[in-house]
Amino acid sequence: MSLIALLLATTAPAALGDPRQEARAQSLDQEIRCVQCENEPIAQSTADIAVDMRALVRERIAAGDSDEEIRAFFRQRYGDFVLFRPPFDARTWALWAAPLLLGGAGLIAVLANRRRRSAAAVDFAPEEGER
């Protein structure tokens, strides 16, 4: 039992002294993917690499990097895969535009349907007793 525990022993969790910086680090932890795990941000993972990556986030923040610089740093190191927020580029514009495209298509469908319906003039008198 204690043997297993010792094998799994880890380094003490890193945390930044400044609560504002630590909050930034924690929110970045949620966006960066643990490269060894199934599908988890480093914030959740107990894998060694995630522990190291969390420490790295704090190191970069302490060094004065902005959030954007830290994302770029991880992206350069591990590829796009490491970011849960996909970058906006030639491959992903359709992804980011999806809500607008789908919403626009839906809107056109609703309005076209309205027009067709109002062409067939109907009486809109409300019925009594309808809930």
Place this chain on the structure above:
Amino acid sequence: MIAEIGAFAAALALALSLGQGALGVFYPQSETRAAAAAAFAQATALCSALAFALLITLFLQSDFSVAVVASHSHIDKPLLYKIAGAWANHEGSMLLWCLVSASFGAIFASVRGRQSLGLWARTIGVQGFVTAGALIYTLFLSNPFARLDPAPWIGSGLNPLLQDPAVAVHPPLLYVGYVGMSVPFSLALAALLEGKADQAWARALRPWTLVAWTSLTLGIGLGSYWAYYELGWGGWWFWDPVENASFMPWLVAAALVHSAIVTERRGSLASWTILLAIMGFGLALLGTFLVRSGVLTSVHAFAVDPQRGIAVLVMLSVALGVGFGLYAWRASKLGQPSGFAAVSRESMLVWNNFGLAVAAGVVLIGTIYPLLVDAFGGGLISVGPPFFNATVSPLLALLFVLLPLGPMLTWRKGDLRAALKKLAPAAILAVLTLIIALVATQWRAVPAIGLMLGVWLIAGGLIYIWTRLQRGAGKFSAKLALLPLAVWSMSLAHIGAGVLTLGAVAETGFRTERAVALAPGEGVAFAGRRITLLEVGSIEGPNYTATRANFRVDQSSGAAQPLSAERRYFTTSPMPTTEVGILSSIDGDLYVALGEQVRETQGAWTVRLYHNPLVHLIFIGVILMTLGGGLSLVALARKRKAAP
């Protein structure tokens, strides 16, 4: 021998379901053949039930000469997990899928109601083919009755993460929800074949969409709660592909519940309702594909087998191909819609459907986009919580702004001014919430808007009940007792959505977390409390050993409470699991997860502390929504009894 009888029963069910399909779909105008199709449906269900019961028997007997039992069970496993083990694996869960589909077919076949013969028979038939497809897949690609030679002495055990009472109900609920969408699909195809989707058709559709939606709501909610206390991550929703796979059918089912009301009451939106029913089942199948194929990495992907994935993809293509093909061919022949004004109950329900359908589409694109990019050689990308939070949340927010208006407007043509006047108190309350939240959070707009919407939904729901009580004369208590069940069910579901929103926003926006290293005797101040690690020791469970840490929590009021968290080491699995300690109070949960021993300091352990404000509202909201769905079913059943 039991396994062979089981396989035979499943094969018999396949033959019967094919008969059910052929009789129902191809001879819908003959009373005797339709009755035969119905009888075949009952027989299919009976055989599937027998096969499933035999599979459970194999698990109870720990018959390790059967492959699934050997790889998912263990002699030491507690009884509950032996039984639940039957569906906590790929093969068994597919047999459950077949059983649910067959049972729904049988239930549908047992009540004809006011449906025309053709519609009723064809629905039974299509449902028969759905069951047959699932049985073919089960028997030929994931046979739960396959034998193993030589048989091992002990099984390899259930995935420890799954050893939790929730495993007994979470998968069956989700399957009732997923497969529940097959009946609306069958009804939609039958309507297209008949060339008619009238009010009687929508009346037949409504209970099934409610069954699917209600089970999905409870199933997803339960799964989310399970993840919350089992995974030890402090969160409850991760936008994991498998969560998305259940969320998409949920969104479509929610849209369908509403559009079917319009079709039943007013006869309009019939072709849209049909399209939704087809898409809903398609998404349920796609969910199965995403989970079973292992193309997306997830904790749920317990069967990584490309061949199976392709087979599900073929089933999906057939279902959607037939569905959309029939739709393109026949939809224009459907009945004339009746009109409604831009401000009316109908138009609000159209906007409801707009929001839910677009949200489902966005979730779908976000979930499969990494696959598409990879398939086109664009490399690996991840689409995770930041994307979904930025896109789906605003859509739902727009939907919630309009939601309380819907019930306030009458059918055909509503009075917007009167509705807004009645809702004014709710609006004032909501704006006050916004202002207070903005000031209290130092201008954090997103959570403040979220809280405002939650209050708006709850207050709007209460005002709707209130306005219904104002109608007519008589004593207040008498009117309260006479209020239709449908009013209660709808209001409960809508208020539940508001409560859920409050919890979700508070948890996501105001959660605090901290990871510390503590040695016994040491304490740390966190979220207005002081948490002290008392001792760490070992305990023995039925099939695991655990490290247990006991804590003392000193509240600011001076009261002290005990709390403990565990790490469990199962003999059958290399990965330890966490049993978190949760201390609930009115303002939220204190949540403690035990980590590993720390290298540098002798005897110290990493401990992750979370404070999850108002997190219980998430689960209360889910329960209210489930109650709303359930009561709505009761209301439909009563109404039908009164006027068959």
